[in-house]
Amino acid sequence: MDLRPLLTCLCILMSLSTSAQDKGGWTNLFNGKDLSGFKQLNGKAVYEVKNGEIIGTTVSNEPNSFLATEKDYGDFIMELELFVHPEMNSGIQIRSMSKPEYMKGRVHGYQIEIDPSARQWSGGIYDEARRGWLYPLELNPGGKVAFKNNQWNKYRIECIGNTIRTWVNGIPTAHLIDAETAKGFIALQVHSIGKTDKPGNQIRWRNIKIKTRDLKQSPADNIHVVNTVPNNLSWQERKNGYQLLWDGKTTAGWRGAGREKFPEKGWEIKNGTLNVVKSGGGEAVNGGDIVSEKQFGAFELKFDFLLSEGANSGVKYFVTEKEKSTGSAIGLEYQILDDEHHPDAKLGIQGNRTLSGLYDLIKPLKVPNSLARKIGTWNQGIIRVYPDNKVEHWLNGYKVVEYQRGSPEYLRLVAGSKYKAWDNFGMATQGRILLQDHGDAVAFRSIKIKELK
Structure with missing residues (x-):
């Protein structure tokens, strides 16, 4: 054949x-x-x-x-x-x-x-x-x-x-x-x-x-990573120098502002989130603010936050706990606020108390509609402090605030704000990261930090 x-x-x-x-x-x-x-x-x-x-x-x-x-x-x-x-x-x-x-x-x-x-x-x-x-x-x-x-x-x-x-x-x-x-x-x-x-x-x-088979990821690069998986630190984030500032499970690494221990009430950890318990909207009158045990100078801080309707809170940085205050501990503040339903958005000067702004100092730029998030959904914030004292606030991948600590413009803004009562406000070489208890239900997760050199 x-x-x-x-x-x-x-x-x-x-x-x-x-x-x-x-x-x-x-x-x-x-x-x-x-x-x-x-x-x-x-x-x-x-x-x-x-x-x-x-x-x-x-x-x-x-x-x-x-x-x-x-x-x-x-x-x-x-x-x-x-x-x-x-x-x-x-x-x-x-x-x-x-x-x-x-x-x-x-x-x-x-x-x-x-x-x-x-x-x-x-x-x-x-x-x-x-x-x-x-x-x-x-x-x-x-x-x-x-x-x-x-x-x-x-x-x-x-x-x-x-x-x-x-x-x-x-x-x-x-x-x-x-x-x-x-x-x-x-x-x-x-x-x-x-x-x-x-x-x-x-x-x-x-x-x-x-x-579709025998897939291997390309080698690492150094571009920014957006990570929406709660409290997860990816391999490239680690390579880029990030670490979890909150472990997603315990109070390790945090304590009450001006206290030795973590508050016994006012805060709760559940389902991988760190939550301010609603207590009537008072400033630091229930559990009180919490601060990182470690202090930071130049850094990039990434964090997710979720606001309930009408809620008010903030993430502060360069907190020294040396200033005397009857309310929240003092520091530069990334404002976290429901602008539509909280009266604080209409106070201050020309919107300088609105979401993602530098509280009482600088009004944020408006993010494009495709980047805005509804109340009750997760937002991603970034605070970036460079070694030369330039500072940026970001919201959902969009830069909304930029300023220079110690510049004439910065000092002018401080002199016209409620912070004029404190000498050298916001000018410490390093300080703690603070999450604010303002008595409203707010949740945090995926808190990560990278020290800049």
């Missing part, structure tokens, strides 16, 4: 099976010929294949459109190239879903941003139709320059366990630790445009490939 025809067929079949997957374990997500393996969801933007590219074209008065994989993916590494019109916004959905019971099938989930605008947030991570921005590129200024207009850009997305990392043209752009969704489809977005907007702008995708 002549086996040569059979062997020839087997060789052809083996060649076909390996053509879709190269030696590195990559598989083509797009075959370069048609839209096999994809389905369109939500809007009616036009998707077509030309010259080995998927081309998406905007259509007036249509909602966001998505070309989604029929298959779901959990852990993977994906690479692709894209060329987008500079006046167009787009994104790449990962671990995303469309369910009839959720907003009538609206696509929701993680989106890797394609942003050719002056904002330059390409490679950032947005939570489509759910929580809004998780990693805006304000947190990584070096990543803003990665995307190039009017040319092909290469994206790399690593999605392994709770870690999502992105690169644009080889430059790291985002690093997120988040446990909201473990699996879902991948989709190419054409953003909505209004009824009067000119249609016809295009985005082109090519060389879309994915790897």
Whole structure:
């Protein structure tokens, strides 16, 4: 029997099976010929294949459109190239879903941003139709320059366990630790445009490939990490120099302000959160403020906080406990407040007692709507003190306050505030971190600190 025809067929079949997957374990997500393996969801933007590219074209008065994989993916590494019109916004959905019971099938989930605008947030991570921005590129200024207009850009997305990392043209752009969704489809977005907007702008995708086995995370880099997993310290956060200032379980490392021990009442630890017990809105009259046992000079402090309706609290720094005060201990304060329902927001001067501001001194900038969080949901704050005494306040990935300790402007603000009663207010070389008891229900978690040199 002549086996040569059979062997020839087997060789052809083996060649076909390996053509879709190269030696590195990559598989083509797009075959370069048609839209096999994809389905369109939500809007009616036009998707077509030309010259080995998927081309998406905007259509007036249509909602966001998505070309989604029929298959779901959990852990993977994906690479692709894209060329987008500079006046167009787009994104790449990962671990995303469309369910009839959720907003009538609206696509929701993680989106890797394609942003050719002056904002330059390409490679950032947005939570489509759910929580809004998780990693805006304000947190990584070096990543803003990665995307190039009017040319092909290469994206790399690593999605392994709770870690999502992105690169644009080889430059790291985002690093997120988040446990909201473990699996879902991948989709190419054409953003909505209004009824009067000119249609016809295009985005082109090519060389879309994915790897789902033998995954290894890329080496560590030094960009900022957003970690929404409660009280978790990721491997890159450790490498970047962070440590937990609160362990998420005990009172270790903390005591009452002006006391030797942690308050016996007014504070409680439950489900990984450190909570001020509601007691009527009085300042430091129940459990009282708590302070870190360790003192800090230049540092970056990250913390999550959750406000109940009408609540007031604060995170203070450079607290020395030397000043005499009938209420809360004295220090520079990152204001934590329900601006809409607490009267303190309307006091002070021109909004300098509102959420995330430098209390009684500097009004914060307004965060974009996509970064705002409703009362009863978790916010992420950052206080950054540089060795040269420059200080920043951040709220949900957006810088809202910047000032220089000891500058003429700073001294002028202090002289016009309630802090003028204390000599050299806020000018200690180091001090404790304080969480304020203002008698309202407020929760804290994921309190982390990095000392700066």
